[in-house]
Amino acid sequence: MPTKPSKSLETVPNPHPDRDYEIQLTAPEFTCLCPITGQPDFATIRIRYGPDLHLVELNSTRTWPTASWTTSSRPRGRAGSR
Numbered sequence: 001m002p003t004k005p006s007k008s009l010e011t012v013p014n015p016h017p018d019r020d021y022e023i024q025l026t027a028p029e030f031t032c033l034c035p036i037t038g039q040p041d042f043a044t045i046r047i048r049y050g051p052d053l054h055l056v057e058l059n060s061t062r063t064w065p066t067a068s069w070t071t072s073s074r075p076r077g078r079a080g081s082r
Helices: 058-068
Strands: 011-013 023-033 040-049 054-056
Touching: 023 054, 023 058, 054 058
Parallel strands: none
Antiparallel strands: 011 054, 023 040
């Protein structure tokens, strides 16, 4: 049974909090609707961070953008239009 996408990123404990390292996540095929025209937009999302006590759980990054960025906050028209 599919679960509803979460509006927050899930975390897991960092197995090596004593080490300094960088994590890079890339989503090269992110698609969304333009908030002004309603036409499809395509983007690459890149996340780069140095973890401390927790890591971002990878699967939550796949559904988080679509759950967090909804069309309810979409502007009603182009700037300057009547």
